[in-house]
Amino acid sequence: MSVVARTLLGPGPTNPYPEATAALAQPLLGHLDPAFLTMLDETCDRLRAVYRTDNSRTLPLSATGSAGMEAAFVNTVGPGDVVVVGVNGLFGLRMCDVASRCGAEVVRVDASWGQPLDVEAVLTAHPSPKLIAAVHAETSTGIRNDVAAIAAGKGDALFLADCVTSLAGIELAVDEWGIDLAYSGTQKCIGVAPGLAPFTISERAWARRIERPQSWYLDLGMLGGYVGETAGGGGRTYHHTAPTAMVASLHAGLGRILEEGLEAVIARHAAVGKSLQDGLQSMGLELFAALGHRLPELTTVRVPDGVDSVAVRAKLLHHYNIEIGAGAGEFAATVWRIGLMGHNARPDIVTVILGALGEILDNRA
Amino acid sequence: MSVVARTLLGPGPTNPYPEATAALAQPLLGHLDPAFLTMLDETCDRLRAVYRTDNSRTLPLSATGSAGMEAAFVNTVGPGDVVVVGVNGLFGLRMCDVASRCGAEVVRVDASWGQPLDVEAVLTAHPSPKLIAAVHAETSTGIRNDVAAIAAGKGDALFLADCVTSLAGIELAVDEWGIDLAYSGTQKCIGVAPGLAPFTISERAWARRIERPQSWYLDLGMLGGYVGETAGGGGRTYHHTAPTAMVASLHAGLGRILEEGLEAVIARHAAVGKSLQDGLQSMGLELFAALGHRLPELTTVRVPDGVDSVAVRAKLLHHYNIEIGAGAGEFAATVWRIGLMGHNARPDIVTVILGALGEILDNRA
Numbered sequence: 001m002s003v004v005a006r007t008l009l010g011p012g013p014t015n016p017y018p019e020a021t022a023a024l025a026q027p028l029l030g031h032l033d034p035a036f037l038t039m040l041d042e043t044c045d046r047l048r049a050v051y052r053t054d055n056s057r058t059l060p061l062s063a064t065g066s067a068g069m070e071a072a073f074v075n076t077v078g079p080g081d082v083v084v085v086g087v088n089g090l091f092g093l094r095m096c097d098v099a100s101r102c103g104a105e106v107v108r109v110d111a112s113w114g115q116p117l118d119v120e121a122v123l124t125a126h127p128s129p130k131l132i133a134a135v136h137a138e139t140s141t142g143i144r145n146d147v148a149a150i151a152a153g154k155g156d157a158l159f160l161a162d163c164v165t166s167l168a169g170i171e172l173a174v175d176e177w178g179i180d181l182a183y184s185g186t187q188k189c190i191g192v193a194p195g196l197a198p199f200t201i202s203e204r205a206w207a208r209r210i211e212r213p214q215s216w217y218l219d220l221g222m223l224g225g226y227v228g229e230t231a232g233g234g235g236r237t238y239h240h241t242a243p244t245a246m247v248a249s250l251h252a253g254l255g256r257i258l259e260e261g262l263e264a265v266i267a268r269h270a271a272v273g274k275s276l277q278d279g280l281q282s283m284g285l286e287l288f289a290a291l292g293h294r295l296p297e298l299t300t301v302r303v304p305d306g307v308d309s310v311a312v313r314a315k316l317l318h319h320y321n322i323e324i325g326a327g328a329g330e331f332a333a334t335v336w337r338i339g340l341m342g343h344n345a346r347p348d349i350v351t352v353i354l355g356a357l358g359e360i361l362d363n364r365a
Numbered sequence: 366m367s368v369v370a371r372t373l374l375g376p377g378p379t380n381p382y383p384e385a386t387a388a389l390a391q392p393l394l395g396h397l398d399p400a401f402l403t404m405l406d407e408t409c410d411r412l413r414a415v416y417r418t419d420n421s422r423t424l425p426l427s428a429t430g431s432a433g434m435e436a437a438f439v440n441t442v443g444p445g446d447v448v449v450v451g452v453n454g455l456f457g458l459r460m461c462d463v464a465s466r467c468g469a470e471v472v473r474v475d476a477s478w479g480q481p482l483d484v485e486a487v488l489t490a491h492p493s494p495k496l497i498a499a500v501h502a503e504t505s506t507g508i509r510n511d512v513a514a515i516a517a518g519k520g521d522a523l524f525l526a527d528c529v530t531s532l533a534g535i536e537l538a539v540d541e542w543g544i545d546l547a548y549s550g551t552q553k554c555i556g557v558a559p560g561l562a563p564f565t566i567s568e569r570a571w572a573r574r575i576e577r578p579q580s581w582y583l584d585l586g587m588l589g590g591y592v593g594e595t596a597g598g599g600g601r602t603y604h605h606t607a608p609t610a611m612v613a614s615l616h617a618g619l620g621r622i623l624e625e626g627l628e629a630v631i632a633r634h635a636a637v638g639k640s641l642q643d644g645l646q647s648m649g650l651e652l653f654a655a656l657g658h659r660l661p662e663l664t665t666v667r668v669p670d671g672v673d674s675v676a677v678r679a680k681l682l683h684h685y686n687i688e689i690g691a692g693a694g695e696f697a698a699t700v701w702r703i704g705l706m707g708h709n710a711r712p713d714i715v716t717v718i719l720g721a722l723g724e725i726l727d728n729r730a
Binding site: 003004005006008010012013015016021022024025026027028029030031032033034035062063064065066067069070094097098101102185187193194195212213214215216217239240241242243244245246317323 | 368369370373375377380386389390391393394396397398400427429431432434459467552558560579580581604605606607608609610611682688
């Protein structure tokens with residue numbers, strides 16, 4: 001089978017930073033090798049830097065971003081606990097499913113897809129929830145929810161933010177905002193292959209955790225014996241075999257981001273996102289996400305009337321080797337999702353996707 | 366930080382096959398790219414070949430081997446279900462923990478560490494268990510348990526085998542033996558970096574599964590919409606973002622194994638394991654695992670009296686760049702574990718580890 005090379009402009013994965021790819025192919029280390037443990041500790045430090053947190057329990061979980069969601073719920077929520085979930089897309093819905101499998105009483109607060117959550121509605125949905133949860137960057141719709149405002153009004157509740165598509169892509173300040181739990185994926189703005197879930201939990205949430213969660217694999221208490229709590233010294237207790245190649249790659253990708261500077265990386269995402277969104281509108285296309293809450297790293301655009309969404313995506317893939325995403329849920333055929341994340345948040349990428357899309361749409365006119 | 370290269374002869378990970386490492390660094394594909402889905406389908410086919418099964422639901426789970434264990438239990442066992450677990454090492458113990466977190470009533474059948482399970486004791490421990498579980502190759506002790514005999518006597522129960530260290534290392538025939546559920550890891554005899562859990566489930570077990578397991582991430586019913594059931598055609602339902610780089614690497618590692626031939630690979634593990642075990646005994650060392658049940662791919666050897674186990678391992682690591690494992694549990698200081706798995710199951714590796722160990726032990730005499 002010949003090797004296929006794509007420009008990945010869907011909702012993730014994105015093409016990794018070259019340093020992240022190179023690290024995958026370096027000699028593999030064992031999960032208890034001192035050289036690996038040093039790299040793991042540095043990776044946790046780098047995650048603290050991009051999350052802007054001092055949480056000692058900040059670590060890459062050994063599975064994809066969705067396992068980060070599961071870890072957040074299974075470690076904090078048990079039967080009968082009230083969980084308020086803001087839902088304006090696929091990942092809000094998923095949170096309801098995951099929370100209910102923990103036995104939680106889920107109070108769901110909906111907003112239209114493509115619109116932001118109503119912060120007041122989320123905060124007043126229940127008088128005393130154990131946990132409030134919302135998605136920072138809704139990958140399904142391209143919407144930014146105002147998680148800082150939700151965190152500010154959380155009261156005694158814990159606040160969980162899904163940061164899968166926001167981490168290192170838009171402003172995020174876990175400690176300053178008062179986010180108690182956050183998870184992400186490696187394949188979005190972090191610019192690494194999918195496979196790990198960067199995770200952080202505050203002392204406040206830790207103190208209220210479920211002592212023996214229903215998941216052994218995602219039991220943060222056990223994981224803490226291997227990573228996180230012991231960062232910087234102390235003994236290591238084997239829990240499971242860490243995915244050492246992926247951790248090395250994450251270490252390298254985060255290194256690249258911090259070398260450029262987190263603010264510069266976020267500014268780069270903002271600039272290319274605006275450039276893409278301006279360009280699409282100049283072509284006469286209509287953006288899907290509400291003005292003022294558009295994610296720069298993930299643009300949603302309406303498929304023009306009379307245009308076959310699938311055919312355009314197929315042409316992009318097979319003629320230009322460019323992947324973009326279909327819409328999610330009921331918008332599968334009427335919205336496209338175009339990601340500019342991590343290494344792909346570059347002006348040349350904006351030029352090529354606008355050019356290719358223009359050629360395809362012009363040719364059919 | 367300079368790049369460290371080790372010869373990995375612990376209980377896993379092992380050094381991957383060169384093809385598996387190269388695949389990690391190939392251009393990343395999206396999880397819904399037709400080119401990736403073809404590779405995923407082929408990966409499932411190749412897993413069926415190494416597991417020797419026709420199970421349609423044979424797939425790589427997106428987490429490490431321990432998540433395979435969790436997936437096996439959460440999808441088959443619920444509150445009050447009786448589970449018989451054979452325990453003669455760390456991974457049997459772990460099964461008890463995982464099963465009990467599903468609410469199962471665990472009936473534990475112990476054997477001494479370093480000895481095989483008593484098949485009759487396991488089969489007669491309870492008159493009507495829902496599930497019987499045992500570890501095929503106990504990574505903590507180097508023991509092979511006779512899972513074929515347990516499977517043959519399972520009666521109406523389902524039978525689950527942990528095949529983390531046995532798959533592609535020793536004889537294993539899922540369908541012929543009557544194993545209903547099996548999971549493995551990629552970092553042992555498969556010769557790929559850690560990060561995926563090759564998994565298979567029979568129709569018989571599928572028919573008795575938990576419809577909505579407590580884990581969303583490991584819900585086989587949902588995963589089946591993306592992989593497994595739809596292999597060879599049909600629509601794909603997005604579940605989570607598959608770790609595409611790791612799947613590409615597994616695809617390549619399995620390709621290498623099947624090109625050599627599964628029987629030849631198993632014979633190679635048998636030959637080098639015997640060679641190592643003979644060599645260690647010739648040096649006057651005593652093997653830990655019971656004769657007749659020794660794993661060729663993972664040798665356990667007693668640390669000679671008066672020898673500092675940690676110092677020897679440190680010398681191996683820092684002077685020879687060779688990693689071997691400490692013993693597990695109460696044998697941490699008194700046993701070494703030496704793996705010859707996948708790409709490292711080679712005569713030159715036997716020579717170097719026997720040579721290095723000989724030099725270290727001679728020098729202190």
